[in-house]
Amino acid sequence: MRPMIERLRRELGRIRVRLLVVNLVVLLVPAAGLEFARIYERQLLGSLERDMANQAALVAAMLASGLDRGLELDAPEHGDVLTQAARRTRTRVRILDAAGAVVVDSHENGPPEGPEPAAPALLPARARGGSGVGLGDLEGGVRPFGRDARERWPEVADRPEVRDALSGRRGARTRVRERQPAVFLFLAEPIRWGGEVLGAVYVVRSTQPVLVELHRIRSGLLQVLLSASLFTGLVTLALAWSISRPLGKLSRAAKRIAAGERDIEVPVSGSGEIRELGASFAAMNERLGARLRYISDFAADVAHEFKSPLTSIRGAAELLDEGAADDPEARRRFLRNIELDVARLDRLVSRLLELSRIEASSEAMTVLDLEALVARVVERCRARERPVALRYEMSRRLLRARQTDLETALLNLLDNAVRFSPPGEAVVVTVEGVEGGRTARISVRDRGPGVPAQHRARIFDRFFTTDESRNGTGLGLAIVKSVVEAHGGAVSVESAPGEGATFVVELPVRQ
Numbered sequence: 014m015r016p017m018i019e020r021l022r023r024e025l026g027r028i029r030v031r032l033l034v035v036n037l038v039v040l041l042v043p044a045a046g047l048e049f050a051r052i053y054e055r056q057l058l059g060s061l062e063r064d065m066a067n068q069a070a071l072v073a074a075m076l077a078s079g080l081d082r083g084l085e086l087d088a089p090e091h092g093d094v095l096t097q098a099a100r101r102t103r104t105r106v107r108i109l110d111a112a113g114a115v116v117v118d119s120h121e122n123g124p125p126e127g128p129e130p131a132a133p134a135l136l137p138a139r140a141r142g143g144s145g146v147g148l149g150d151l152e153g154g155v156r157p158f159g160r161d162a163r164e165r166w167p168e169v170a171d172r173p174e175v176r177d178a179l180s181g182r183r184g185a186r187t188r189v190r191e192r193q194p195a196v197f198l199f200l201a202e203p204i205r206w207g208g209e210v211l212g213a214v215y216v217v218r219s220t221q222p223v224l225v226e227l228h229r230i231r232s233g234l235l236q237v238l239l240s241a242s243l244f245t246g247l248v249t250l251a252l253a254w255s256i257s258r259p260l261g262k263l264s265r266a267a268k269r270i271a272a273g274e275r276d277i278e279v280p281v282s283g284s285g286e287i288r289e290l291g292a293s294f295a296a297m298n299e300r301l302g303a304r305l306r307y308i309s310d311f312a313a314d315v316a317h318e319f320k321s322p323l324t325s326i327r328g329a330a331e332l333l334d335e336g337a338a339d340d341p342e343a344r345r346r347f348l349r350n351i352e353l354d355v356a357r358l359d360r361l362v363s364r365l366l367e368l369s370r371i372e373a374s375s376e377a378m379t380v381l382d383l384e385a386l387v388a389r390v391v392e393r394c395r396a397r398e399r400p401v402a403l404r405y406e407m408s409r410r411l412l413r414a415r416q417t418d419l420e421t422a423l424l425n426l427l428d429n430a431v432r433f434s435p436p437g438e439a440v441v442v443t444v445e446g447v448e449g450g451r452t453a454r455i456s457v458r459d460r461g462p463g464v465p466a467q468h469r470a471r472i473f474d475r476f477f478t479t480d481e482s483r484n485g486t487g488l489g490l491a492i493v494k495s496v497v498e499a500h501g502g503a504v505s506v507e508s509a510p511g512e513g514a515t516f517v518v519e520l521p522v523r524q
Contacts, residue, residue, distance in 0.1 A: 022473040042241040046234040057223045069202035069214040080206045095119040106213040113170025174201045177207035178213035196220040259287045322354035364488035376415045384410050390423045399431045400439040406445040412522045426457045427491040433461030463508040
């Protein structure tokens with residue numbers, strides 16, 4: 014569980030993830046707000062429609078009850094019902110007969126559709142120029158209903174919701190009126206009596222309350238959006254600062270390194286890729302410093318190793334020039350010294366070129382048969398009439414390596430062991446698996462004088478040798494170490510005074 018949490022933390026710290034999160038917030042906040050407003054609007058309109066349906070059903074039930082008492086649909090007694098319903102809900106309520114004609118209307122002199130403030134009373138009155146009762150409006154005027162009303166609103170009967178109600182099922186529609194810019198909800202409820210549909214209760218209500226509520230919601234969403242935008246801006250600034258600040262430090266450190274400074278501390282800060290970049294840059298600077306120190310030490314070592322034979326050659330040449338050439342014995346001795354020093358320089362140059370080639374090798378690693386490779390190296394030593402015994406005690410045989418480099422390293426170990434072994438004494442090469450077979454251990458054991466304890470720490474250093482009289486360059490074991498470490502392995506020496514030395518190479522084996 015903890016590794017998963019750590020991995021999640023690392024992923025969340027990456028720049029692309031943080032940028033993605035910020036952009037998603039920018040995109041999702043307004044989208045979520047719009048979706049919320051749309052859902053909320055639908056819920057409000059649904060709630061409004063349910064309220065109107067309940068209101069219309071209640072009015073229809075009361076009208077049906079009046080029909081039981083012998084009242085007609087346009088009876089003045091129904092005025093109180095419409096007045097109360099209209100006043101309480103600010104809804105325009107009309108009663109339609111079976112033909113769809115309006116017989117009672119709760120509003121007076123209003124727009125063709127849409128509620129105005131509900132009339133305070135539905136007063137019985139004589140219609141002007143006709144018979145029936147009138148509906149009092151806020152100004153005290155009279156709207157005729159009955160036969161005159163049927164003639165005034167013939168278009169209502171043609172509406173789909175009215176036709177639905179007159180056929181026995183509830184109908185509802187939403188419309189926009191241009192002369193009164195608003196959205197209105199129309200609902201018609203059938204009036205059933207004696208198993209027949211005698212008419213309908215037709216209610217109209219403005220969605221203005223819904224729009225007001227939505228305006229309030231949108232204002233709140235706008236505030237949320239502004240807050241989210243401000244928050245996103247602050248997060249973006251913080252993110253930019255968290256990226257630019259460590260990058261600026263790295264840039265300044267890079268300029269100092271480019272200017273020649275070496276002993277500087279590379280800042281490793283931030284998170285995610287920035288921290289990884291800082292760590293990689295610090296590691297690169299450390300490797301660069303180590304490489305420069307290596308080159309400096311290498312140049313000093315080469316100068317030191319070349320200085321002795323060159324000084325000897327120059328001294329012999331000066332002595333020959335000063336008259337030693339006249340003495341045949343002295344001349345032969347000085348020329349022999351010059352020849353030996355030149356041979357030593359030649360060996361040094363060859364070894365240096367070999368070490369340089371190995372350290373700069375671009376040879377690709379391939380899968381090799383370890384047993385065959387070791388056997389090949391042993392046979393090369395035997396071909397030089399050097400006694401070598403091979404013991405292969407490992408089941409796995411494959412590893413990834415650079416064949417030329419690894420053969421060179423093993424051959425250097427064998428040459429070194431043979432050179433220090435007494436004449437006729439065999440060098441023993443043993444190959445075995447350790448760590449469950451994941452590592453191959455190659456041991457080269459000789460019967461020479463061994464490596465003194467004070468020299469073991471430096472035995473793999475360049476130009477270090479324990480016996481100058483054997484004309485060694487001190488680069489053979491350095492080459493071994495370079496090759497083994499390039500293959501991800503390690504090399505060490507085990508020795509006891511007078512019992513010889515065992516050089517151990519450990520290499521990872523291909524699984």
